[in-house]
Amino acid sequence: MQHVRDLLRQLATFDPGDAFVLSVYLDMRPHVPGENPAIRTGLIVLKDRFRQIEKTLLPRGAALDNFRIDANRVQRYLDEHAGPWLQGVAIFACNSHQLFEVIETGVPFDNQVALEPVPDLFQLARLVDEQETTVVALVDTNTARLFVTRSGFLEEVAGPDDDRLAIANATLVGSIRSVTSATWRTNARPLHEKQQPLWRSW
Numbered sequence: 001m002q003h004v005r006d007l008l009r010q011l012a013t014f015d016p017g018d019a020f021v022l023s024v025y026l027d028m029r030p031h032v033p034g035e036n037p038a039i040r041t042g043l044i045v046l047k048d049r050f051r052q053i054e055k056t057l058l059p060r061g062a063a064l065d066n067f068r069i070d071a072n073r074v075q076r077y078l079d080e081h082a083g084p085w086l087q088g089v090a091i092f093a094c095n096s097h098q099l100f101e102v103i104e105t106g107v108p109f110d111n112q113v114a115l116e117p118v119p120d121l122f123q124l125a126r127l128v129d130e131q132e133t134t135v136v137a138l139v140d141t142n143t144a145r146l147f148v149t150r151s152g153f154l155e156e157v158a159g160p161d162d163d164r165l166a167i168a169n170a171t172l173v174g175s176i177r178s179v180t181s182a183t184w185r186t187n188a189r190p191l192h193e194k195q196q197p198l199w200r201s202w
Contacts, residue, residue, distance in 0.1 A: 003103075004124065012119075016099075019097060020115045021118060021120075023112070023113070023115075023116065023119050023121075024074055025113075026089050026111055027040070027041060027108040049113035050075075070095050073093060077091065086105075087106050088105040089104050090124055109123050
């Protein structure tokens, strides 16, 4: 999530001058769950909006040329990199200033495609507000497994020993109580401020 925060700050101060910025937010979930994942409502909206925006810039000019470059680059990125697991994507492009930034998420965005004098940051700011990075631990007397959620994605992270944090007495900064095998099941909860120094040290 720190990358998203940094990008939000970067785009908030971005000055395109007389150029325009293409802001794209897409819901990348399949059009109908269980069917062809290549058919996504977001991609249909994207093509429709590209046609609408292009019409407003006709017949010619630098704005039209730059938009076509940015639109083609966005489409090429989605064609080549949007895997079936992707739930949401945000893209910001401005050819005149070599700007092209992408955020892939495990949560969908509201479909939105805009060409404006400044980046549209509302949905990006909402993502930062609603999808804070969280650490979850599964612990018993001998081992601890750590999972991190970022931008809607859940991933397991390795510990400093590269062995799923094999430890004799599971104690993480005094905030996770040692549990016995009898209480194994799922002892998981977010680690907040007290865990941040440990997390950042990895």
